[in-house]
Amino acid sequence: MNVCVIGLGYIGLPTAAVLAxxxxxxxxxxxxxxxVNTINKGEIHISEPELDILVREAVQNNYxxxxxxxxxxxVFMVAVPTPFKGNYKPDxxxxxxxxxxxxxxxxxxxxxxxxxxxxxxxxxxxxxxMKEERDDLSFPELGNNVFRSDISVAHCPERVLPGDIVRxxxxxxxxxxxxxxxxxxxxxxxxxxxxxxxxILTDCRTAELSKLVENSFRDVNIAFAxxxxxxxxxxxxNVWELIKLANHHPRVNILQPGPGVGGHCIAVDxxxxxxxxxxxxxxxxxxxxxxxxxxNFVLDKIEKAANSTGKEKSKLKITCLGLSFKPDIDDLRESxxxxxxxxxxxxxxxEVLLVEPNISVxxxxxxxxxxxxxxxxxxxxxADIVVLLVDHAPFKSINLELLSGKQIxxxxxxxx
Ligand code: SAJ
Numbered sequence: 001m002n003v004c005v006i007g008l009g010y011i012g013l014p015t016a017a018v019l020a021x022x023x024x025x026x027x028x029x030x031x032x033x034x035x036v037n038t039i040n041k042g043e044i045h046i047s048e049p050e051l052d053i054l055v056r057e058a059v060q061n062n063y064x065x066x067x068x069x070x071x072x073x074x075v076f077m078v079a080v081p082t083p084f085k086g087n088y089k090p091d092x093x094x095x096x097x098x099x100x101x102x103x104x105x106x107x108x109x110x111x112x113x114x115x116x117x118x119x120x121x122x123x124x125x126x127x128x129x130m131k132e133e134r135d136d137l138s139f140p141e142l143g144n145n146v147f148r149s150d151i152s153v154a155h156c157p158e159r160v161l162p163g164d165i166v167r168x169x170x171x172x173x174x175x176x177x178x179x180x181x182x183x184x185x186x187x188x189x190x191x192x193x194x195x196x197x198x199x200i201l202t203d204c205r206t207a208e209l210s211k212l213v214e215n216s217f218r219d220v221n222i223a224f225a226x227x228x229x230x231x232x233x234x235x236x237x238n239v240w241e242l243i244k245l246a247n248h249h250p251r252v253n254i255l256q257p258g259p260g261v262g263g264h265c266i267a268v269d270x271x272x273x274x275x276x277x278x279x280x281x282x283x284x285x286x287x288x289x290x291x292x293x294x295x296n297f298v299l300d301k302i303e304k305a306a307n308s309t310g311k312e313k314s315k316l317k318i319t320c321l322g323l324s325f326k327p328d329i330d331d332l333r334e335s336x337x338x339x340x341x342x343x344x345x346x347x348x349x350x351e352v353l354l355v356e357p358n359i360s361v362x363x364x365x366x367x368x369x370x371x372x373x374x375x376x377x378x379x380x381x382x383a384d385i386v387v388l389l390v391d392h393a394p395f396k397s398i399n400l401e402l403l404s405g406k407q408i409x410x411x412x413x414x415x416x
Contacts, residue, residue, distance in 0.1 A: 154176060270285075
């Protein structure tokens with residue numbers, strides 16, 4: 001069997017590599033020539049534990065190669081980005097391009113699986129785009145379980161956690177949303193090659209919404225924790241102690257507040273539901289707004305910390321600990337820490353020191369600014385104000401004496 005994986009990012013590359021590790025011939029497709037070259041050298045362009053080893057072995061053993069355009073295969077798996085545009089409208093252009101490119105090489109009997117997180121109805125749109133290119137082939141129709149089409153199509157949303165992808169890709173249960181029940185079984189047979197977990201078969205629309213709902217559930221629950229942090233701030237109560245106490249109740253499990261919600265999934269996917277049903281999705285929308293407002297709350301705290309020193313900001317040095325969107329990874333995408341640092345830089349401090357133990361090069365956007373990427377000890381030594389933005393493991397073991405006499409803004413509660 002040959003599998004063609006379209007999109008070699010955080011989902012496509014691990015999927016391609018895990019399949020290749022099962023001795024399936026995989027062609028990975030990416031529009032970025034640099035990424036293609038990197039993978040063909042057996043190297044990776046993203047940081048994800050154990051992925052480098054998998055990719056190196058897959059390329060060395062000739063089970064994985066990367067190319068720019070889809071090639072003929074038995075199975076096509078689409079793992080391209082689905083961002084939103086400025087007004088929170090989903091941008092399906094990457095899926096459309098992938099569908100049209102696949103259509104050119106499709107043959108009777110092929111299976112097409114959409115893995116990208118998508119608004120409800122996207123799998124059907126994908127079929128429409130493929131049909132436009134290939135009127136010589138028949139495609140499945142939602143709800144028509146009698147007609148056996150030339151091509152099988154399914155939506156099987158990825159659900160892996162960045163930082164633990166290589167394990168979760170194998171061990172997580174999979175929702176398999178067939179356009180027809182035959183398509184679902186066809187797709188399931190593919191996942192059976194590398195997934196060691198349960199398969200739940202459904203239709204493609206339910207699978208699409210299931211993924212959006214999973215991430216919205218988490219977003220709403222984080223928003224609850226973030227709202228509690230605003231309430232506790234006004235009442236002068238330690239929110240982390242409060243949550244610990246409340247979680248002793250057998251049916252209460254509150255998540256942790258933070259500086260906001262980042263990443264390219266939880267801060268994005270709920271908008272796909274809000275966009276299609278704004279009247280109904282009021283709570284989901286409110287949660288998004290609560291989480292998106294959290295960086296401003298943190299900036300307010302920083303302003304107050306600066307004021308309480310009694311000195312001009314131009315005479316103060318500030319250290320920001322952490323840039324990534326969550327602990328112990330190097331992924332800076334949609335990171336609330338970066339949103340906060342961007343603003344801190346324009347607040348007029350004499351120096352802004354950044355500590356991010358998971359990266360070695362300062363992000364481009366800070367290159368021309370008066371900002372330094374330094375070691376924790378160095379940054380703590382000189383700082384008047386210390387802002388903890390990400391609860392990376394090394395920050396949890398900081399010698400608390402290093403913080404004495406400094407203004408502290410701890411957005412993750414690790415020193416509280
Ligand atoms: N966060 C908090 N408080 C918490 C938990 C998380 O503030 O108690 C913040 C994190 O700091 C981060 C953001 O939420 O900024 C998102 O982190 P996350 O660990 O909750 O999730 P992601 O974005 O890394 O991965 C999610 C996962 N979805 C769920 O847990 C429901 C993952 O399984 C999905 O595959 C992934 O989205 C995806 O690709 O959609």
